[in-house]
Amino acid sequence: MxxxxxxxxxxxxxxxxxxxxxxxxxxxxxxxxxxxxxxxxxxxxxxxxxxxxxxxxxxxxxxxxxxxxxxxxxxxxxxxxxxxNDPRRNGIGLGMAAPTILAFGTEEQKRRFLKPLWTGEEVWCQLFSEPGAGSDLAAVATRAVRDGDTWVVNGQKVWTSSAHTARFAILLARTDPDVPKHAGLSYFLCDMTDPGVDVRPLRQLTGEAEFNEVFLSEVRIPDSYRLGDEGAGWQVANATLMNERVAIGGQAAPRESGMVGVVAETWRNRPELRTPELHDRLMTLWVEAEVARLTGQRLSQKVIHGQPGPEGSAMKLSFARLAQQLSGLEIELLGEDGLRYSSWTMVRPDIVEFTGRDAGYRYLRAKGNSIEGGTSEILRNIVAERVLGLPSEPRTDKHLAWKDLPR
Structure with missing residues (x-):
């Protein structure tokens, strides 16, 4: 040796x-x-x-x-x-699409998609949520019907970040309406330049449109762009979502990074704004942010040795709550200055800047943190059932065919 x-x-x-x-x-x-x-x-x-x-x-x-x-x-x-490779510009591709393609893709798919994804030549988006299937993702109604070696897709997706810049999308669609909703889904890689893809901006509370709604009309996807087995879309999508929640809320970060650092800096630089009540609230949130940061480090260490588990849901849940409470505290700390809002111009940004914006933007944008990447209500169910081992909520639709479900 x-x-x-x-x-x-x-x-x-x-x-x-x-x-x-x-x-x-x-x-x-x-x-x-x-x-x-x-x-x-x-x-x-x-x-x-x-x-x-x-x-x-x-x-x-x-x-x-x-x-x-x-x-x-x-x-x-x-x-x-x-x-x-400017990772913020292609966060969905790097944090969600790439690990899913690596885990479930064929060798041909891995070699076709991973390199231009990593270099940023091809930006990715996520076509999961629908007007009638957000928190209950398994209820998606977008249909994919097989036609020889291709699938013909029709439906509507919503809250699609980066769809206006994306070259490809990860897509969840229903391929079998005659089985229970979780069993009739398949997972595809969708070409966003197909003429049947229509991307429309959704203007947000911030005045911007980082999200979109996407209409799919007779979009043709080759079967070679199906990721995983036909009907196994729920399993593949769950792997994607776990990676998404880690990407949003489970990154190891230095002390006082993110919103807590912004508020702490304001506290230090503006002593005339301080009150005992605001001091107590800041210290409480600072400690909670530090606990979340250290927990994120532990989660990152777990990810090194395997796929993320439901712990990512707990971290994302904590991230959303802290971002909203800290941005609210910042508004109160700044008093009248907190009411300033620099611009409500309709733009479609390539990159979402959070800490580099003014307090008013941060306060409004943080409201979306408890929706994107899985609503906080759903994440609490995941933590309760998969982490704490509590009984699951009764579900009467688990064994009914999707076509027979009331909608």
Whole structure:
């Protein structure tokens, strides 16, 4: 058995992996100087070198290494001035579509979609919720009917973030109305440039339209773009949703990041605004935010060793509550200044800026945190049943065919 040695010292397995990663980064930088290489060419080369997401398999942007090696690679490349893939612009693709395609996709699907997804050449959105199927996602009515080697899709989706910039979408549709609602769903990868896809903006309380409604009329999807088995859409969708909730509320973050940092900075910089009552509320929320942050670190460590579980739902639930309470406290802390609102202009942003906006925007935008990524009411049910082991709510529709359900 050969030992790994560097400068005369025997290396541990982790040290060996880090040394090899460091050399691989050096070779990438030598071959593709960030100062002279086109940004997209560099990102493609980084993917091919297995340095995109190191926990993915070789040939798919990774090195089959633990996820916690990724910050080491990111830091080396950032220090060298290398470009990143602008992850905020394609959060749904990176946080939801990619891990789902990796888990359930065919080899052909993985090789077709993962590279342009990671480089940002193809932005993704999520076609799940419908006007009559939001919290009860299994009730989706969008129909996919098979026609030879293609599926013909008709229906309407709503609250679709980034649909106006997306090239592809992850789509949940009903393929069998004659079985119970959870069993008759299939999961597809939908081309958003199909002529039957109609994206319309939904203007929000903030004045902007980061969300959309999407109408699907005779959209044709090849069967090769079906992800997972026919009728297994609920299983695939659940994996996507668990990844989404971790992406929204379960990221490891430094102390006083996010809303609690914004409010704490205001408190420190504006002593004339302080009152004992506001101080007590801020300290209570600061402690709760710190508990949530540390819990997020534990969840991130769990994710390193496998797929996220229902803990992601608990973290997302906590994130939404804290964001709303802290943004409300900020408004009260600022007094009259908290009533200012810089712009109510109708725009369709590519990236949602939260902490960089004014207090009025943050207060209004935070209202959506308890809806997006699963409503807080549904998440409480998930935590109660899957984490605490409490009895589930009675469900009378579990064994009825979807076509027989009252709507």
């Amino acid at each position: 050969t030992e790994d040695v560097l400068d005369g010292d025997v290396l541990t397995a982790d040290e060996t992996a880090l040394a090899k990663l460091s050399r691989r980064v050096e070779r990438l930088l030598d071959a593709h100087d960030p100062a002279t290489t086109d940004r997209l060419d560099f990102l493609r080369a980084r993917f091919d070198a297995g340095l995109a997401w190191v926990h993915f398999p070789e040939g798919l942007g990774g090195r089959d290494l633990p996820r916690d090696f990724q910050p080491f690679v990111d830091d080396l490349l950032e220090a060298a001035g290398a470009p990143d």
